[in-house]
Amino acid sequence: MNESKQEILLETGTNELEVIVFEVGSYFFGINVMKVREIISAQTITPIPNSHKHIEGIIRLRDEVITVVNLTDVLGLEASEDKSEDKFIISELNQLKVAFRVHDVSRIHRVSWQDIQKPNELAQNVDTAATGLLKVEDEMILLLDFEKIIVDINPERSISVEKVKQLGVRERRNKKIAVAEDSATLRKLIGDTLREAGYDQIEFFEDGESLWNYLYDRKDDPNLVDDLHLIITDIEMPKMDGHHLTKRIKENEELKHFPVIIFSSLITETLFYKGKGIGLMHK
Incomplete structure (x- = not known):
């Protein structure tokens, strides 16, 4: 992470965050950059027998073994035609590293929490709950509840x-x-x-x-x-x-x-x- 990026992340109490926008299918989603360790191209996955339906398997990234969660399956959307073009968002939640498969990663936006709207009760009660809605350049970006995704897969993390x-x-x-x-x-x-x-x-x-x-x-x-x-x-x-x-x-x-x-x-x-x-x- 470069120095200017580090300075942004270390600013305190500004009520701002940086959102990484990514695509799954034809939809745009967002994740707080503070949850992301790195973004890499899709790699060869080793399947795990009898694993949860949303887990594709594991990858070895340097000296770490990381579980891969397919967001296409989680969201009930169609898989990309060429999976080799997919990206892995390496995220860390509750000191657990997880690779989320997405179709593409587009850009980073720095926004205020004031600009993020709380979803209504209907949106919060679907299987994949949203933590917020953000409108950027006429696009609606859904901030996913990644913690809920992990807990649904492994309730012991709750x-x-x-x-x-x-x-x-x-x-x-x-x-x-x-x-x-x-x-x-x-x-x-x-x-x-x-x-x-x-x-x-x-x-x-x-x-x-x-x-x-x-x-x-x-x-x-x-x-x-x-x-x-x-x-x-x-x-x-x-x-x-x-x-x-x-x-x-x-x-x-x-x-x-x-x-x-x-x-x-x-x-x-x-x-x-x-x-x-x-x-x-x-x-």
């Missing part, structure tokens, strides 16, 4: 409420938590996990902007310190992402004392430095 249950009955705590998360599926999983862990006073917000408006409207309210003890936020959200939300909180004199936890599949070295840049503490 949050496990059962693992929390193994710890035994937890004492109920009076701590009050605000959570910003745009995915309805993850809101439920986070809520179930926190309640199983003993935290049952949780308020959810569908994006960073709605949580910020709540906090800002109450920043002078002396009762806020009793009504809120912890903030948990996703990074990728329409309107306002988790980094920009955290930056605003930490720059506000009345709100900066509230602890913030970022919960995301995008846990990389780059995100570590971005978190430090907006005032998050890391261990």
Whole structure:
């Protein structure tokens, strides 16, 4: 990755992201560049017996063995006529590298989260959920929920409420938590996990902007310190992402004392430095 690219990625709290646009069939889709490690031409795949229907097999990339997921199958679209022209998007989610087969990769757009619209409930409930819709140069680009694709293939990659249950009955705590998360599926999983862990006073917000408006409207309210003890936020959200939300909180004199936890599949070295840049503490 060149120096100028690195500088863009390391900017903190700008509420912007870079989207790599790719094609499957005649449709345009997008993926956050922060999830992408590299893009390569399609390679010879070694099939895996009895694997999930969306898994083509594995490839060896330098010293790593990487699973290949066919997005054509995931999306229910027609395969390209010449697969040798396909591309592999090597992505890293929850510290798991996956190669997604696509037909072509076209360009990168730098956009604001404000420009990304949240899909309606119908679009969110289809098998391959969308995290956002973006219009660029008269084209509608669908931002796919890659985390959901991985969890559908391998449910073990999701949050496990059962693992929390193994710890035994937890004492109920009076701590009050605000959570910003745009995915309805993850809101439920986070809520179930926190309640199983003993935290049952949780308020959810569908994006960073709605949580910020709540906090800002109450920043002078002396009762806020009793009504809120912890903030948990996703990074990728329409309107306002988790980094920009955290930056605003930490720059506000009345709100900066509230602890913030970022919960995301995008846990990389780059995100570590971005978190430090907006005032998050890391261990």
